[in-house]
Amino acid sequence: MSTQPPLLEVDELSVTFGTDDGTVRAVDGVSLAVEQGEILCVVGESGSGKSVMTSSLIGLTRAANARFSGRAVFDGVELIGASERQLERIRGAEIAVIPQDPMTALDPVQRIGDQIAEQIRAHNRVSKREAFETTVALMERVGIPQARTRARAFVHQFSGGMRQRIMIAMALSCDPRLIIADEPTTALDVTIQAQILHELAALCRQTGAALILVTHDFGVVAELADRVAVMYGGRIIEQASVTELFGDPQHPYTWGLLGSVPRVDRPRSARLPTIGGAPPSLVRPPTGCHFKPRCPHRFEPCDDVPPLVSRLPGQPNHRDRCWLDVEEKRRLRLVDGDIRLVGAAT
Amino acid sequence: MTRFIVRRMAQTVIVLVLISIFTFLIFQVIPNGDPAARLAGRTASPDQIRAIARSWGFDQPIYVQYLRTMQKIFSGSVVSYSQQINVVDQIRRGLPATVSLAVGAGVIWLLFGIVVGLLSALRPGRVLDRVLGFLALTAISTPAFVLGAVLLYVFAYRTSILPTGEYVPLTDDPWQWFRHLVLPWISLSLAFIGFYSRVLRGNVLDAKHEEYVRMARAKGLSGRRVMVRHVLRNSLIPIVSLWGLDFAGVIGGGAILIESIFDLRGVGQYAAESISTLDVPPIMVIVMYTGVLVVVVAALVDILYAYLDPRISLNT
Numbered sequence A: 001m002s003t004q005p006p007l008l009e010v011d012e013l014s015v016t017f018g019t020d021d022g023t024v025r026a027v028d029g030v031s032l033a034v035e036q037g038e039i040l041c042v043v044g045e046s047g048s049g050k051s052v053m054t055s056s057l058i059g060l061t062r063a064a065n066a067r068f069s070g071r072a073v074f075d076g077v078e079l080i081g082a083s084e085r086q087l088e089r090i091r092g093a094e095i096a097v098i099p100q101d102p103m104t105a106l107d108p109v110q111r112i113g114d115q116i117a118e119q120i121r122a123h124n125r126v127s128k129r130e131a132f133e134t135t136v137a138l139m140e141r142v143g144i145p146q147a148r149t150r151a152r153a154f155v156h157q158f159s160g161g162m163r164q165r166i167m168i169a170m171a172l173s174c175d176p177r178l179i180i181a182d183e184p185t186t187a188l189d190v191t192i193q194a195q196i197l198h199e200l201a202a203l204c205r206q207t208g209a210a211l212i213l214v215t216h217d218f219g220v221v222a223e224l225a226d227r228v229a230v231m232y233g234g235r236i237i238e239q240a241s242v243t244e245l246f247g248d249p250q251h252p253y254t255w256g257l258l259g260s261v262p263r264v265d266r267p268r269s270a271r272l273p274t275i276g277g278a279p280p281s282l283v284r285p286p287t288g289c290h291f292k293p294r295c296p297h298r299f300e301p302c303d304d305v306p307p308l309v310s311r312l313p314g315q316p317n318h319r320d321r322c323w324l325d326v327e328e329k330r331r332l333r334l335v336d337g338d339i340r341l342v343g344a345a346t
Numbered sequence B: 001m002t003r004f005i006v007r008r009m010a011q012t013v014i015v016l017v018l019i020s021i022f023t024f025l026i027f028q029v030i031p032n033g034d035p036a037a038r039l040a041g042r043t044a045s046p047d048q049i050r051a052i053a054r055s056w057g058f059d060q061p062i063y064v065q066y067l068r069t070m071q072k073i074f075s076g077s078v079v080s081y082s083q084q085i086n087v088v089d090q091i092r093r094g095l096p097a098t099v100s101l102a103v104g105a106g107v108i109w110l111l112f113g114i115v116v117g118l119l120s121a122l123r124p125g126r127v128l129d130r131v132l133g134f135l136a137l138t139a140i141s142t143p144a145f146v147l148g149a150v151l152l153y154v155f156a157y158r159t160s161i162l163p164t165g166e167y168v169p170l171t172d173d174p175w176q177w178f179r180h181l182v183l184p185w186i187s188l189s190l191a192f193i194g195f196y197s198r199v200l201r202g203n204v205l206d207a208k209h210e211e212y213v214r215m216a217r218a219k220g221l222s223g224r225r226v227m228v229r230h231v232l233r234n235s236l237i238p239i240v241s242l243w244g245l246d247f248a249g250v251i252g253g254g255a256i257l258i259e260s261i262f263d264l265r266g267v268g269q270y271a272a273e274s275i276s277t278l279d280v281p282p283i284m285v286i287v288m289y290t291g292v293l294v295v296v297v298a299a300l301v302d303i304l305y306a307y308l309d310p311r312i313s314l315n316t
Helices: A050-057 A084-090 A111-121 A130-141 A160-172 A190-207 A216-222 A242-247 A253-260 A326-332 B004-028 B035-040 B047-056 B062-075 B085-122 B127-141 B144-158 B175-206 B210-220 B221-253 B258-262 B267-276 B280-308
Strands: A008-019 A020-034 A039-043 A066-074 A095-097 A178-182 A210-215 A227-232 A234-241
Touching: A020 A050, A020 A234, A039 A050, A039 A216, A050 A066, A050 A178, A050 A210, A095 A160, A095 B210, A111 A130, A111 A160, A111 B221, A160 A178, A178 A190, A190 A210, A190 A216, A190 B221, A210 A216, A216 A242, A227 A242, A227 A253, A227 B144, A234 A242, A234 A253, A253 B062, B004 B062, B004 B280, B035 B047, B062 B280, B085 B127, B085 B175, B085 B221, B085 B258, B085 B267, B085 B280, B127 B175, B144 B175, B144 B258, B175 B221, B175 B258, B210 B221, B221 B258, B221 B267, B221 B280, B258 B267, B267 B280
Parallel strands: A039 A210, A039 A227, A095 A178, A178 A210
Antiparallel strands: A008 A020, A008 A066, A227 A234
8 A cells, every 4th residue: 555645535525406406415425535546436326426526526517506515635735616727727737537428528610639739738838839749649649540630630520439539638638647537438339448448547557647437337347446436326335446345345235236247157048136226316315324225234223324434354445334244244245156135125 | 612613603593593583473463563554654545555565575475574684684784664774883883882881780790799699698697698688689679660760860860979871982981981871880780789699699508518618628728718719619600601691681782671761872772762663673683683692692601611610511
C-alpha cells in the first residue's frame, strides 16, 4: 500500500435534486478514495447514482435544483463548491472525462482535430501548429490510421469505435492524473467494447493516470480493476480490491450481482438468476439499508443504516454496509457451491 | 458543385414557366379582368373595345397571348396596360428603394434577432426572458401596417423627428437616405426580430443540452468559448437559411405594405398598384422577378448551409 495521500478522496458526498415530488437523493453519502494510477471500477444498476456521483466531482452536474454536500479533495484541492473558474482549470487538464456516448459527444460542425486541439490550447500555451501536431500524435497513439488526414474530418465520417478512440485521445491530451469514464462502451458494438476498454486501461497504465471506470459489466471489472465500489440506491454498499470482492463478497446485493453474471460453465438452458424486486425510490427510500426490501436475509438491525466499514479481519480496505455476521454471510451466500442471492424478496 | 448549379438553373426555369402560366391564367378568370374594356375607359362603345382588343391582341387564343407576353417580357419591351410605360424600366426605377429597404431591414432584424434571442436564452424562464418573450409575441402579432401607421404618427406627424416617407437615393444624400428609411426599416424588422429571437432561443436551449456541449465543458473550455464555439455556432445554422429566404422575399418586392405606407415607390409598391388596376404585364414581371430571386437565394443559402454544416452535401 502506498503511503502517499490518495489522488482523490471523496468524503460523504451527497447530491440531491429538489423536485415537485420531493427531494431525490441521487447520491447519498458516498465516500471513496482513488490512489495514484489505480483503476477503480464503480458498478451498480441504472439509477444507482454512479453517473451523478462522477459528474458532480467535476462540476458537470449543473441542474438548477441540484444541491451538494460533503467533500471531494483532488490533489489537495476541494472540488465540491469550487468556483467555475477553478473547475475549468482542472477539467480536461487534471481530470479528464470519457463520455458514455461518443456518437453525440463530438460537435458535428467542427473538425475532429480542432476539437482535440482546442482542449490542448485551453490548458497549455502552445501555438495552433503545435497543438495540431500534438493532436495528430495523440490520434496515432490511440490507433487511428492516417491521423493527419483524419484530423481534418468531421465526426459523421467516423465509426462509433473510432469516435470513442477520439474521446480517449482527447482525455489523454493534457496528461491528466485522473480519467473518469462513464460506461464508455455502452453505445458501442459489442465486438469492440472489450477492445476499447483494454486499450483505455493500457493507456492509463502507460501514462500513470488513475481511472474511475463506471460499468455494469463484471467481466470488465474482473479483468481491469484494481479496486471495485458497488453502488446501490445512491450509496456505496461494498468497496474492496478486486480479489477481495470476487473472493469474499460481503453484501447480499453484491452476491446477487455476481450470481446473475452469465457463465460458460453453466448449462445454456439454465435461467440466469435475477435479483427480485426493483431498485429503491430515491424520493422515499426505505429507512435503514436501501437493499432491505429486496433482501431475503434482512433482520431487525437493517432498519438502521449500516455504516460503510471494514468488518473483516485481515481486509482493512474491504468495507461494506451490511449488519449480517461475517461467518453467517459466508454460509448464506453459498448456494450449490456458487455465490448467489437466493430467497424470497417482496 | 457544377451539377448542383446546373440542377438549380433547370429548377429556376421550371419555376418561372409555372408561376408565369399560373399568374397569367389567374387574370384571365377573375371578374372585370377584361383588359380591353379597362383600357377603353368607362364610356367606350363595344366597337372601340373590340378595336382595342384587336390591336393589343386580346382576341387571340390564350396560349398565343401568353407566349407573346413572355416574348415581350424577355425582350424587355413589355409595357403596362394602364400607363403604357415600359415595365422593366419601371421595376429598375423601383429597385434602389426596395434593395435599400431589404438590406437595411435584413441586417437589423438579423442582428437584433440574434441579440434578443441570446439574451432570452441566457437565463431561460427568468424575468428578462419573459419580458423579451412577451415583446416578441407582441411584435410578431402586430400587423406591419398598424406598426407603420403608429410610428408615422408619433415620429413624423406629431414630432417631425423623421420624414413621413418617400425614398431619397443614397447617391443624392446619404443622410436623408438614412432618415427616410429608419421608420420603414423598424416597421419591417420588428416582427422578424420577434420571430428570429424565439427561434434562436429555442435552438440555443436545445444546443445547451447537447452532449457535445457538456463534453466541451468537460474539456475545461471557458463558458464563453463553449457558448460561442459550440452552442452558438450550431444554433445559428438554421437562422441562416431562414434569413436568406425572408430576405429574398423582401428584396423581391414582398414588403408591399411597408413600401406603400411609406411611399417608397419600390418594386413592392409597384406590384400593389398593378394589382389594384389588374395590370397583368407588370404583375407577371414582378412575380417572375421575385421567383428568380427566391430560387437564386435559396441556392446560395444551400451552398452556405453545406459550408456551415459539413453533414449536408450538395449532391444528394
